[in-house]
Amino acid sequence: MRAAAEVRAVAVAAAVLALGVPACGDAVGGGGGHPARGAASPAGPRVVRRVEPADLLPADLDLVVRVDVARMRAGLGQAASDELARRALDEAPDEALESALQRADVVWLGLRLADLEEGDRVVVLEGRMAGFAPDPGRWEAAPSAQDVGAVDRVAVFGRRGGVAGASVGSRADTARIIALGDRAVALVSAVEVSSVARVLRDGPDARRGDPAAEGIVSLDLRARRLPPYVARRFPSIGALVAGVARVRAVASLHDDGVRLDVELVGVDEAGAARARRFLEVLRDNVEDVRYAELMKALSIEQVERTVRLRWLFPAPLVLALLSGRSPG
Template sequence: MRGAADRRAAAASAAALLALSLALPACGGAAPQRAGEGARGAESEAGARMVPRIEPADLLPADLDLVVRVDVARMRGGLGQAAADELARRALDDLPDEALKGALRRADVAWLGLRLADLEEGDRVVVLEGRMAGLTPDPGRWEEARARLGGVSIFDRRGAAALPRADVARIIALGDRAVALVSAVEVSSVARVLRDGPDERRGDPAAEGIVSVDLRGRRLPPHLARRFPSLGALVAGVERVRAVASLHDEGVRIDAEIVGVEAAAAERARRFLEVLRDNVEDVRYADLMKALSIEQVERTVRLRWLFPAPVVLALLSGRAPG
């Protein structure tokens, strides 16, 4: 029994490191804090419009084609509070903003929305849901903007026009239960979502496992499509990719579905993945690749892949699996 528990703890540690590595780049080097109930919120403004309850993930606009959901509470339960705090400390040491560190540590669920084509530029929205009461923004760096919705507080970064594109330019607080950190390019899109309601086509990862992903297919940028026509055709045939990573005694299991625009496109994706799986020359990865199960049903290609805990830990630490 102890061996299984040790394997589970190792897998949980690996998954936690993976999730933190996904979330942290979205915060930017000078990322801000979250607004609390003590600040002068939208509910106190005359004429604030009361609307049905806004769910945290509703703040993600549809132009962000990749959405990652991290179940931080489930990780915390698998690791224990002390171990989870230590992982957070290691991951957050380089962030200068103490209030942001506090928000990440208090989060039970985190969503990270990205535009895949502009990944380097940093267009993104991070939404943290949890116990956020008492975290207030630094008035020297943030000023409150008018919010037209009751229960919503909005804070804009002072001097936002001079910020790097990836830095957080706006904070949106949903009472004391959630906070959204919005990069400059996404400010207008998130404002529209607050005004008009959630986008129907927004990314919606499954509320399962420790990490889940929802990716809507888009064509490669023209310069890449011209340079890699075969890859461009393959990507253009993918309509959606959804995946869930879950903890097991043996390690981390990934279940994924790739939906093609038609059955022929799904077949091209399946064949491409099978070629990758079956032609790995490095013996260190051969057994790992053999564990990848691939099957196609009409327009859908289903994948199942078990990463043993020692392999995941080695990959995350920068070591090649032994």
């Protein structure tokens, strides 16, 4: 699936964030107001709103991953970073994504976990985007009046020949490209076109995912209950997930490896305790001797509604993951 190919750049870079927490979407948050179209403008200078790259991520995307590509290049080297990009693009590469990725310093990937297989997502790439331009044979300027309010240097492109630029071959394909001057580019799948148009017009969603601007990879996950049919089939997992409100994680480079810091917030203290006990059972019952020492390095502590994890992945293991080798 093309969505899987586009996601793999972030997924491989985030291999050290191998903490699986089942979750799915959240309600869309509201944005700031904007004068109704057609209303008379007030006297005086026109105020133009500057859109920040992360503002393009709507709140219905419950998992947001941030990859500091520039820091990764500095810490892992150009060759390793290029290898990560190559793995991401070796299956049905998207030309616009490939071009923007080469210029990117920071990449945000927003996903709706309930529809992960369908490929609903928004990819935002910030960096030196001067010279980036969609292929004019495939893309054309989309009607911007209905999508963009008084915002600074925003260009919206839709697929050539599509209705309002949103007709695509599959749900996972990029349906819109949004350029924020020469600062950033966003690639938007079909289902997310209207949500991204809304945040462009009205301002960012207050409850959007907001990973910390730290480390080489960080994530922000807002969890909610499993679908009823899944919860009935796996009641213990359903109870565990229902007790988790949010998960934030940061992976940072250190001399001796990559350190993973995770903060899991429960809906209440009991929900946090269930999550802590589950993680402790996983840590303390690993039978494979290759991973026993690694699991012992996982620190887990609970303070009221918050469970904090700290885990150091040794440098040889990180190199094995990046190279695709099986850890020894």
